[in-house]
Amino acid sequence: EAQVTQNPRYLITVTGKKLxxxxxxxxxxxxxxxxxxxxxxxxxxxxxxxxxxxxxxxDVPEGYKxxxxxxxxxxxxLESPSPxxxxxxxxxxxxxxxxxxxxxxxxxxxxxxxx
Amino acid sequence: xxxVKQNSPSLSVQEGRISILNCDYTNSMFDYFLxxxxxxxxxxxxxxxxxxxxxKNEDGRFTVFLNKSAKHLSLHxxxxxxxxxxxxFCAAIRSGxxxxxxxxxxxxxxxxxx
Numbered sequence: 001e002a003q004v005t006q007n008p009r010y011l012i013t014v015t016g017k018k019l020x021x022x023x024x025x026x027x028x029x030x031x032x033x034x035x036x037x038x039x040x041x042x043x044x045x046x047x048x049x050x051x052x053x054x055x056x057x058x059d060v061p062e063g064y065k066x067x068x069x070x071x072x073x074x075x076x077x078l079e080s081p082s083p084x085x086x087x088x089x090x091x092x093x094x095x096x097x098x099x100x101x102x103x104x105x106x107x108x109x110x111x112x113x114x115x
Numbered sequence: 116x117x118x119v120k121q122n123s124p125s126l127s128v129q130e131g132r133i134s135i136l137n138c139d140y141t142n143s144m145f146d147y148f149l150x151x152x153x154x155x156x157x158x159x160x161x162x163x164x165x166x167x168x169x170x171k172n173e174d175g176r177f178t179v180f181l182n183k184s185a186k187h188l189s190l191h192x193x194x195x196x197x198x199x200x201x202x203x204f205c206a207a208i209r210s211g212x213x214x215x216x217x218x219x220x221x222x223x224x225x226x227x228x229x
Contacts, residue, residue, distance in 0.1 A: 004158070033216045042121075042221035043159070043204060058216055090158050092216075103149065104217060106158030 002027045004107035006091050012113045013081055021076045021110050023091030031094045032074040033058070033104065034066065036087040043090065049074055081114045118142045119207050121220035129228050134192040136223050138205030141186065145207035149217065150179060150190050153202045162203070163190070200227045
């Protein structure tokens with residue numbers, strides 16, 4: 001089954017404790033992206049990756065890191081989480097970017113709480 | 116600076132009637148528009164899209180209309196069904212531009228009343 005998976009689905013942590021949210025897709029998609037969803041703000045892009053070893057900042061990258069060592073995986077890293085990073089996070093992927101747009105497929109979400 | 120706006124946080128419609136969800140955008144570089152549907156505890160799923168070269172796209176009960184001069188698009192659901200109750204996000208992108216992701220609106224919570 002074609003899908004985007006995220007782990008963990010739920011996480012409660014404390015300020016300053018490094019964490020990683022994993023994202024994996026099995027559709028051989030080139031483009032992957034992370035979004036956060038906050039009440040009243042909709043979905044905002046954190047980082048994106050056009051292909052292996054190619055990443056760039058989205059609209060709200062502060063406090064986050066990403067890596068793209070393999071095509072299928074795009075982990076989101078919070079080196080020193082803070083309470084304002086409490087949010088619902090979505091990973092997404094699409095076949096490619098630009099040109100004829102290909103729809104993005106979203107993972108199920110990771111609800112993160114930073115105390 | 117909100118480039119994609121959904122001004123109705125929620126909308127309540129009776130089952131069987133038409134649901135109309137609205138979306139406005141400010142960036143004239145956007146040339147591809149999408150609607151996503153989101154149920155609680157799930158990721159958004161693609162619903163329907165439209166290119167700026169068209170003014171209408173239809174898929175079953177769902178139709179999206181685009182008015183480029185007004186920078187406005189709308190999603191029509193006819194007839195509305197209980198399973199349509201969800202949050203709907205309007206999104207836009209410059210398909211011929213760089214690798215920027217989708218720009219989303221804040222979403223409209225559609226509630227279908229029995």
